[in-house]
Amino acid sequence: MNLTSGLGTIRDKVTGSMFTLPLLDKGQVDNAYRGDWIARKIVDVPAFDETREWRDWQAKKPQIEKLEAEEARLGVQSKVARARKLARLYGGAVLFIGTGDADPMQPLVPERVKAGGLKYLHVFSRHEMIAGELDQDPLSPFYGEPIKYTLAGKTSMVDVHPSRVVRFVGAELPDRVMAYDGWGDTVLQAVYDAVMQAGSAAAAIAAMLQEAKVDIVKVPGFMESLATEEYRSRILQRYQLANTGKSITNTLMLDGDEEWSSKQISFATLPEVLNTYLQIASGAADIPATRLLGQTPGGLQSTGQSDIRNYYDRISAGQNLELRPALSRLDEVLIRSALGSRPADVHYTWAPLWQMTEPEKADVFAKKAKGVKDVADTGLIPDPAFARGVQNMFVEDGTFPGLDAALDEFGDEPDDKDADEEAERLNAEQQGASE
Known part of the structure; x- marks a missing residue:
């Protein structure tokens, strides 16, 4: 606080600032994803990178072949990628583990699953698989998850036990009270301002291109003569002919009393301005510009490898901290469905994201x-x-x-x-x- 300058006092303009949170509804989220390329890539790129190289099973060769065949039959990789995209877009999504049981509201017991027992996997967003009241019993294995999910079909409503669902959350909320249904925010919520500003900057520059060069002609008595309809018609014809003659002979013909000049807008600093806004959007999304924008690294000695390696390290951390725990429920069923049992030594590692060149x-x-x-x-x-x-x-x-x-x-x-x-x-x- 400085009483002389007003810093930190009521005279300081900054003291009037505060954070507000205009929440995005589903319509706005859909419009952003479908209509803005930056928003779409912010949602898709991390989900794609988490799953594009997938995982390597560590087991005996016949077991690995059966596990990979089972994943291919069920489309596990592509469905996990889609579930992650929907979770990032809407704040939550699920994989429904289908075992063919008559009552999906009964708990799923992995030990009872036999070879081929995993029939199908379906992906639903939080708007399709409605979460019920949260389990508040701290002694329950499903504490913090919905007691049940409700799947809205065309003709009926189906209740699903949480043990039959692989749950993915978008941007987690800091307080359970906020997450009344257990879901999170769309990842576009926190980056909304940065994306909008980048888009507005690009649109403003595009609009300026229309005014990049403007011809100015001074005509004596122009305003006074405009009062008559005949003059307005003749003046339009006059400059249409002038422009036609200019395009044919590359010469602009004017009357002796007319004056012509041209006004041009300088775009020298606009690329830096636009790039700054795009970099802000990239930082807000926590995706390097070389990946989000396909931008060539700047600097004589820069290759962009350090940025990409740091980004891949973050993706790898997300695979282990978020994706692996979520998939553990599915994997217990998947392994038994592929092998008929659950060998204790069967596990997997995530395939490396960084692909080496031949040299x-x-x-x-x-x-x-x-x-x-x-x-x-x-x-x-x-x-x-x-x-x-x-x-x-x-x-x-x-x-x-x-x-x-x-x-x-x-x-x-x-x-x-x-x-x-x-x-x-x-x-x-x-x-x-x-x-």
């Missing part, structure tokens, strides 16, 4: 090969164990496609005879040393 892959392979040789030369790890470890490394990172199948065909177990001879040699060396 980068060759460089990584060369470094790995050198590292393998350096470790092998130390002799600290028995050869059979080390060979198995190297094989697993090359299988898991995909360095040699089809290596796992080749090992299954030709055998990946170390030769028992060679192992026995190696053991006898080591025992003999140890006995000789002790004697």
